[in-house]
Amino acid sequence: MTFTADRLLLFGATGDLAQRMLLPSLCALHDDKLIAPExxxxxxxxxxxxxxxxxxxxxxxxxxxxxxxxxxxxxxxLPRLTYQSLDANEADHFKDLSDEIGTIEKGLAIFLSTAPSLFEPTIAGLTHAGLTGSMVRIGLEKPLGDSLASSREINDAVSAAFPEERIFRIDHYLGKETVQNLLALRFANILFEPLWNAAHIDHVQITIAETVGLESRVSYYDGAGALRDMVQNHMLQLLALVAMEPPSNFDATAIRDEKVKVLRALRPVAPNESVTGQYRKGAIEGQPVPGYDDELGKDSDTETFVALKAHVDNWRWQGVPFYLRTGKRLPERKTEIVVNFRCIPHSIFASRGAKAQPNALVIGIQPEENVQLQLMAKVPGLDREGIRLRAVPLNITMPDAFAGPTKRIAYERLLLDLIEGDQTLFVRRDEVEAQWTWIDEVRSTWAEHGHTPKAYSAGNWGPSAAIALAERDGVTWHE
Structure with a gap:
């Protein structure tokens, strides 16, 4: 049943996410009159x-x-806001919450951001208070477990009260404009899709680099690490969007059907196809920063950096490696996808001293949103000493290309879609379980082979072994 909710319940309404993202997003939607006055x-x-x-x-x-x-x-x-304190472990508190919410006959949307241990009592409390009926949908913010088994426990608890069509699992990367533009780039332009396969693409790189350290996430991050914090959700969703087959149409079911096929086709990572690291003291933008153990206040074997070589075992991508890299305390903050095409089969310019480089498509997601296609062009001149070729970027900088529309943060779109009931940019249960299956296999391989993080100085691009992971295949990380 499709409905636009006239009640929005925010769990974790005093937390960091609410302050930085949720309240500003809702205020922006209010300012632009995109949410109903009621x-x-x-x-x-x-x-x-x-x-x-x-x-x-x-x-x-x-x-x-x-x-x-x-x-x-x-x-x-501000007059839209009301508040009700709640201890999720106290079932009678949910009756007070229900009284505060009032009638939900026009629809209630719930944004649930809570510790994994509180999912079951929260869902039980909502059920007891009559807040799980047919006019209620729920959005789930990560972390949704720390393994396939724990993820299933959470999903089982939620699905006992809500059917899949009323569960909205959030990966905020899917709300980013450039991530959505990846679908338009592939499926609205005849230029790319005929080349989007193993015959023409040599490899793909996906990087999510952060300059920050632990910040306020100490208790969560040390138990999760980079693999479960970033790769399991954001990076695998980006990989799925790059590698998916064309959906039959633009709707939630068709798009998610194609993504889950990619995730299920991921080959288990071999022992020599992953590198982990942990930052030590160093400098970021010229300022000294402490090491991970110093920030944590104790020794830890949690990885703050991971690089992986992934393979999608299907016809389109057979033999094309996907290099994934993410970490904290790296030299710059950036998220990008680089699609590296194969070399031309024969260069007519080689006899004149020119060297052609492979084309590359660089999709910048943050901090700058842009699409850059690197093409070969002749350097101007009379060529008496030979022809010179140079890679020339063709840039589509999103703020310049679309100067009129307001740039929105991801949660604006995701909250509006939750209120209105559009699941296209949310993650289905079978996607989540396919992601966790692959991540659990990686972690099992690490445990079996005694894989421990290698030290790297803050301000560097991870341990040197990450460079070697790519270079032994003749690949250089895009920096």
């Missing part, structure tokens, strides 16, 4: 606020995180 937003968390004190809390967060041009909307946005 939509009420109910925040809940353990913190002891009433409506007025929570609105003061929200105002402080919005003043800090909203862009200046949005701030005049704060005063008209």
């Amino acid at each position: 939509l009420r937003i109910i925040g809940t968390a353990r913190s002891d606020y009433d409506d007025d004190s929570y609105r003061a809390f929200a105002r402080a967060a919005l003043e800090k995180h909203l862009p200046d041009f949005r701030k005049p909307a704060i005063d008209s946005f």
Whole structure:
């Protein structure tokens, strides 16, 4: 049943995610009149606020995180907010929450961001309070477990109360404009799709690099590590979008059907196809930063960097490696996909001293959103000493190409889709389980072969073994 909810319930309404992303996103949607005037937003968390004190809390967060041009909307946005404190382990608290929400006959959308241990009591409390009926849908923020088994436990708990068509599993990377543009690039242009296969593509690189360290995520990150924090969700979703077959149409079922085929076709990673690292003290942008153990305050074998060589075993991609790399305390913050094409079969310019380089398609996701196609062109001149060729980038910088529309953060789209009921940019259960199956196999290989993180200095691109992982195949990481 399709409905647009007129109630939005935010769990974790006092947390870091709510302050930096959720409240600013909702205020932006309010400012642009994209949510109905009657939509009420109910925040809940353990913190002891009433409506007025929570609105003061929200105002402080919005003043800090909203862009200046949005701030005049704060005063008209805040009356949408109410608050009800909740201890998820206390079943009777959910009756108070239900009373605060009021009637849900027009629809309730729930954004659930909580510790994995609280999923079951939260779903039980919502069920007991009558907040899981046919006019309720739920959005689930990660982490959704730390393995296939724990993920299934959480999904079983949620699916006991909600059918799959009312479960919206969130991967905020799917809300990024350039990630969505990847589908348009592939399937709205005849130029690329005929070349998008093993006959023409040599390899693909996907990098998610962060300059930050632990920040406020100490307790979660040390138990997760880079593989489960970044590769299991964001990187595998990007890989699936690059490698998927053309869907029959643009809807949630067709797109997710094709993504899950890719995830199920991933070959287990061999022992020599992965590298892990952990940062030591160094410098980021000229400023000294401590090592991971120093920030954590104890010794740890958690990886803060991982590089993998992945293979998709199907006809389209047989023999094409996908190099994945992510880490903390790297030299720059960037997320990008680089599709490296094969060399031309014969260069007519070689006899004149020119060397042709393979074409590459660089899709920048953050911090800059852009698409760059690197082509070979002749360097101007009379060529008396030979012809010279040079790689020349053709750039589509998204803010320049689309100067009119407002740039939106991912959660604006995802929250609006949750309210309206569009699942296209959300992750289905079989996708999640295919991702965890592959990640669990990687971790099992690490354990079996005594794989431990190698040290790298903060401000470097991970341990030297990560460079060797690519270079032994004649590949250089794009930096």
